[in-house]
Amino acid sequence: MTTQVINPATEEVVGTVPSTSVAETDAAIARAHAAWPSWRAVAPADRARLLRRFAEAVDGDIERLARLEVANSGHTIGNARWEAGNVRDVLQYYSAAPERLFGKQIPVAGGINLTFAEPLGVVGVIVPWNFPMPIAGWGFAPALAAGNTVVLKPAELTPLTALRLAELAREAGIPEDVFQVIPGKGSVVGERFVTHPDVRKVVFTGSTEVGKRIMAGCADQVKRVTLELGGNNANVVFADADLERAAATAPYAVFDNAGQDCCARSRILVQRSVYDKFMALLEPAVSGVLVDDPGKDGTEMGPLISGDHLEKVRSYVDESTPVAFRGNAPGGPGFWFPPTVVAPVGPDHRVVTDEVFGPVVAVLPFDDEADAVRLANDTEYGLSGSIWTRDIERAIRVSRGVAAGNLSVNSHSSVRYSTPFGGFKQSGLGRELGPDALDAFTDTKNVFVAIEEL
Ligand code: NAD
Numbered sequence: 388m389t390t391q392v393i394n395p396a397t398e399e400v401v402g403t404v405p406s407t408s409v410a411e412t413d414a415a416i417a418r419a420h421a422a423w424p425s426w427r428a429v430a431p432a433d434r435a436r437l438l439r440r441f442a443e444a445v446d447g448d449i450e451r452l453a454r455l456e457v458a459n460s461g462h463t464i465g466n467a468r469w470e471a472g473n474v475r476d477v478l479q480y481y482s483a484a485p486e487r488l489f490g491k492q493i494p495v496a497g498g499i500n501l502t503f504a505e506p507l508g509v510v511g512v513i514v515p516w517n518f519p520m521p522i523a524g525w526g527f528a529p530a531l532a533a534g535n536t537v538v539l540k541p542a543e544l545t546p547l548t549a550l551r552l553a554e555l556a557r558e559a560g561i562p563e564d565v566f567q568v569i570p571g572k573g574s575v576v577g578e579r580f581v582t583h584p585d586v587r588k589v590v591f592t593g594s595t596e597v598g599k600r601i602m603a604g605c606a607d608q609v610k611r612v613t614l615e616l617g618g619n620n621a622n623v624v625f626a627d628a629d630l631e632r633a634a635a636t637a638p639y640a641v642f643d644n645a646g647q648d649c650c651a652r653s654r655i656l657v658q659r660s661v662y663d664k665f666m667a668l669l670e671p672a673v674s675g676v677l678v679d680d681p682g683k684d685g686t687e688m689g690p691l692i693s694g695d696h697l698e699k700v701r702s703y704v705d706e707s708t709p710v711a712f713r714g715n716a717p718g719g720p721g722f723w724f725p726p727t728v729v730a731p732v733g734p735d736h737r738v739v740t741d742e743v744f745g746p747v748v749a750v751l752p753f754d755d756e757a758d759a760v761r762l763a764n765d766t767e768y769g770l771s772g773s774i775w776t777r778d779i780e781r782a783i784r785v786s787r788g789v790a791a792g793n794l795s796v797n798s799h800s801s802v803r804y805s806t807p808f809g810g811f812k813q814s815g816l817g818r819e820l821g822p823d824a825l826d827a828f829t830d831t832k833n834v835f836v837a838i839e840e841l
Contacts, residue, residue: 769811
């Protein structure tokens with residue numbers, strides 16, 4: 388069985404990849420299991436060197452990886468270059484880990500007590516279609532660094548860059564069975580990662596609905612799991628903020644990657660006293676977003692990933708949805724949807740309560756700080772968000788009040804490879820990136836060595 392890969396900007400077929408069967412998945416897991424003892428036994432400095440070589444191989448291939456992502460996922464070329472660079476950076480960052488997986492020596496009576504950070508075994512990484520390269524890297528880089536072997540399933544729609552990354556790993560000298568990319572269906576390959584007893588951990592990024600099933604399935608074997616799920620994030624703009632900057636940047640905080648971003652700030656909450664002024668500033672900023680061929684330098688937004696997803700996003704902008712203004716989108720083939728600003732709209736409209744995962748943003752007014760925090764938290768998600776104010780005390784108070792894992796003040800940044808990333812509430816479980824992610828790929832072993840008194 389094979390699956391056709393479609394370019395979402397042109398609807399042309401760009402490749403065909405195999406759909407791995409259950410039996411083939413089992414065989415890949417068996418190879419990963421067999422490769423584990425020798426991989427964990429590689430000397431720390433040598434494992435570090437292999438990861439640095441993998442990072443160098445990615446660095447030398449940035450343009451090819453980026454072009455592949457433009458063709459497969461419709462990402463803008465600028466974003467796709469950043470994404471390939473992020474894989475390199477994450478590999479570089481975790482290449483320092485093998486030589487720094489410190490345990491502890493804890494004072495006890497009658498001997499010495501040591502802890503070891505032991506690898507888990509085979510780690511299954513399940514990747515969504517919205518950021519195929521970075522999300523793959525956030526799983527496989529720390530997993531490999533900690534001494535695990537990895538089987539990785541890219542999303543059905545976007546397998547091409549992950550397959551290329553596996554080739555680069557081999558070129559860098561990482562043994563074939565240590566890092567395998569297995570394209571196929573979630574219900575076949577992904578499910579098998581959950582049910583196969585030799586997969587000791589599942590790293591899942593995707594929808595909250597599938598994440599809940601994975602968590603329930605992993606419970607059967609007390610399998611370790613990291614979940615990065617959906618978001619419905621607030622961009623909170625107070626009256627004392629730099630309104631020009633807040634309005635100029637707000638479109639990019641939600642329309643980047645055509646809104647197909649778990650961190651998209653899809654609810655802009657604006658203090659009522661400056662609401663009209665903010666909307667007047669937002670309109671030219673939205674019409675200035677350059678939606679065009681994603682392969683052209685300078686394009687700021689490309690198409691949606693598929694025809695099905697286009698229909699889903701379109702269903703949120705029906706006759707019940709008040710559209711304040713819209714940006715542009717090309718006509719012709721491709722899954723295009725223009726940047727769309729919804730207002731005035733109540734907090735219970737489904738365009739506000741759901742994760743739309745497209746270039747649609749709702750703008751709602753709030754009265755005071757308490758009201759802003761209440762509205763921001765009026766969701767079962769808790770992934771990211773932004774706070775715009777010149778009052779540092781308010782910035783800290785509101786940051787502490789908003790129940791989300793990744794907040795930014797007077798900016799919209801959520802992701803840095805050296806800082807933790809993950810969700811509160813139904814946005815996830817566990818943290819990726821940063822110094823602590825390695826804990827999610829190891830188990831702590833405690834060893835007491837008795838020493839007799841002379
Ligand atoms: P999805 O849940 O449909 O699929 C994600 C992955 O899971 C795919 O590889 C898919 O094949 C696989 N899968 C599907 N069913 C499965 C099953 N039963 N068992 C095992 N694997 C299965 O999500 P999607 O539509 O690809 O991605 C969009 C979602 O991902 C959005 O909700 C978005 O918010 C979320 N997301 C979250 C983060 C984060 O870091 N929190 C990052 C990116 C995307």
